[in-house]
Amino acid sequence: xxxxxxxxxxxxxxxxxxxxxxxxxxxxxxxxxxxxxxxxxxxxxxxxxxxxxxxxxxxxxxxxxxxxxxxxxxxxxxxxxxxxxxxxxxxxxxxxxxxxxxxxxxxxxxxxxxxxxxxxxxxxxxxxxxxxxxxxxxxxxxxxxxxxxxxxxxxxxxxxxxxxxxxxxxxxxxxxxxxxxxxxxxxxxxxxxxxxxxxxxxxxxxxxxxxxxxxxxxxxxxxxxxxxxxxx
Amino acid sequence: xxxxxxxxxxxxxxxxxxxxxxxxxxxxxxxxxxxxxxxxxxxxxxxxxxxxxxxxxxxxxxxxxxxxxxxxxxxxxxxxxxxxxxxxxxxxxxxxxxxxxxxxxxxxxxxxxxxxxxxxxxxxxxxxxxxxxxxxxxxxxxxxxxxxxxxxxxxxxxxxxxxxxxxxxxxxxxxxxxxxxxxxxxxxxxxxxxxxxxxxxxxxxxxxxxxxxxxxxxxxxxxxxxxxxxxx
DNA sequence: CATAGTTGTTGCAGAGATGTCACATTTCAG
DNA sequence: CTGAAATGTGACATCTCTGCAACAACTATG
Numbered sequence: 001x002x003x004x005x006x007x008x009x010x011x012x013x014x015x016x017x018x019x020x021x022x023x024x025x026x027x028x029x030x031x032x033x034x035x036x037x038x039x040x041x042x043x044x045x046x047x048x049x050x051x052x053x054x055x056x057x058x059x060x061x062x063x064x065x066x067x068x069x070x071x072x073x074x075x076x077x078x079x080x081x082x083x084x085x086x087x088x089x090x091x092x093x094x095x096x097x098x099x100x101x102x103x104x105x106x107x108x109x110x111x112x113x114x115x116x117x118x119x120x121x122x123x124x125x126x127x128x129x130x131x132x133x134x135x136x137x138x139x140x141x142x143x144x145x146x147x148x149x150x151x152x153x154x155x156x157x158x159x160x161x162x163x164x165x166x167x168x169x170x171x172x173x174x175x176x177x178x179x180x181x182x183x184x185x186x187x188x189x190x191x192x193x194x195x196x197x198x199x200x201x202x203x204x205x206x207x208x209x210x211x212x213x214x215x216x217x218x219x220x221x222x223x224x225x226x227x228x229x230x231x232x
Numbered sequence: 233x234x235x236x237x238x239x240x241x242x243x244x245x246x247x248x249x250x251x252x253x254x255x256x257x258x259x260x261x262x263x264x265x266x267x268x269x270x271x272x273x274x275x276x277x278x279x280x281x282x283x284x285x286x287x288x289x290x291x292x293x294x295x296x297x298x299x300x301x302x303x304x305x306x307x308x309x310x311x312x313x314x315x316x317x318x319x320x321x322x323x324x325x326x327x328x329x330x331x332x333x334x335x336x337x338x339x340x341x342x343x344x345x346x347x348x349x350x351x352x353x354x355x356x357x358x359x360x361x362x363x364x365x366x367x368x369x370x371x372x373x374x375x376x377x378x379x380x381x382x383x384x385x386x387x388x389x390x391x392x393x394x395x396x397x398x399x400x401x402x403x404x405x406x407x408x409x410x411x412x413x414x415x416x417x418x419x420x421x422x423x424x425x426x427x428x429x430x431x432x433x434x435x436x437x438x439x440x441x442x443x444x445x446x447x448x449x450x451x452x453x454x455x456x457x458x459x460x461x462x463x464x
Numbered sequence: 465c466a467t468a469g470t471t472g473t474t475g476c477a478g479a480g481a482t483g484t485c486a487c488a489t490t491t492c493a494g
Numbered sequence: 495c496t497g498a499a500a501t502g503t504g505a506c507a508t509c510t511c512t513g514c515a516a517c518a519a520c521t522a523t524g
Binding site (some may be wrong): 427428431432434435438453455456 | 511
Binding site (some may be wrong): 391392393394425426428429432433436455456 | 469470471472473474479480481
């Protein structure tokens, strides 16, 4: 069963929503502020996060922004009536849904199900690692639809293979990808190339980024393991 | 009679619009969220989809985004007064029309008819891609109804195929279209032509535009990916 | 039926991308 | 510290993709 993270400074909401969702069989993790939530996500990332948009210390927006630097965990925002403006911004940040307070338990459960259904294809098809979704990781931006890539707003021209490899790396910053994993990301199944080929592409990627930023060091090498995109 | 899919979380709208459109003789399918709509489209694709842009907010956009990866079913968005910004975004995503809430039944029916008229050639042949709405992208103007095309107010005479291909490209500036995507746009389903054929048409398009503007460079080639119309 | 216009295909040359190799350099275990 | 293994790097041959032009088939039209 999917795990759902609940982030809200209002403990009443925390408990009531927990009960409602647990009744549906979901596993719930609760946090009272964005910072600790982000912390918790590191060790045990949920399948879905429900964020209160208005929290002390770090609000929902900021929490989402930081989350998006590392993952694509779907997010549902809890908003008040008078926070409509934020929704537009949230949309841009990659929020998946909004629920206006006050809300019924039933509505919430429905929305949660809807988002999860959308994100997880129910048929047994392998969850596509490489989504056609635009990516933003710190100063890196990639848009598969447009086949564009920018670093610190400077355009970087990548070839198809380079694009796919970088995408696979940037998808999960801080996570090591073996050369085989990168091959899977860049080539059709049944196509096998030498390990060292990946090295070449990494070399070319680094080179291209150094042109626009001489201090570019985002692609790290893990001796004997693979490569990873540096965590923000 | 054409089938129209209606996607909105507000059941009042769902029923009232259904009634209005059914009165015109259309077959209606209703969904309360984007996910189930996409699901339904798989088995029975409609001729037109009307999406509420903020079912939950993201859902309209996201639904369209996912639709556009597979089909070119025309889409009309329902938006609120204060969502002007979204229209720009929606246009980028490839929406065909927008209707502001609140709207009259008569207006809605009119728009639906207009979009369907453009998209569906009067004979029973399969609807091609191409939203037949007049298009204006920077200095480019295309009017499918009149089959006219101008660049910087200078007329450019295009053949049917050329027109369709350019239209597909200009529809979403900055977005790469693979040769296959362009074929889908220009030909009936099940018609396959050589990749190089697209190249030929691109060549002819470029040539024709160069006649009126020697510096015309709007059609970009992306090695190994496809073509794209330069973003404004 | 003739003609002008349109369209799909083909071949080729040039440009670009890619995989591999050889060699330099780094890392790591012992 | 030392050697083996892994990685960085530049060069290069190969392969792929694209632009172009020519051509033949096809279509519409009168």
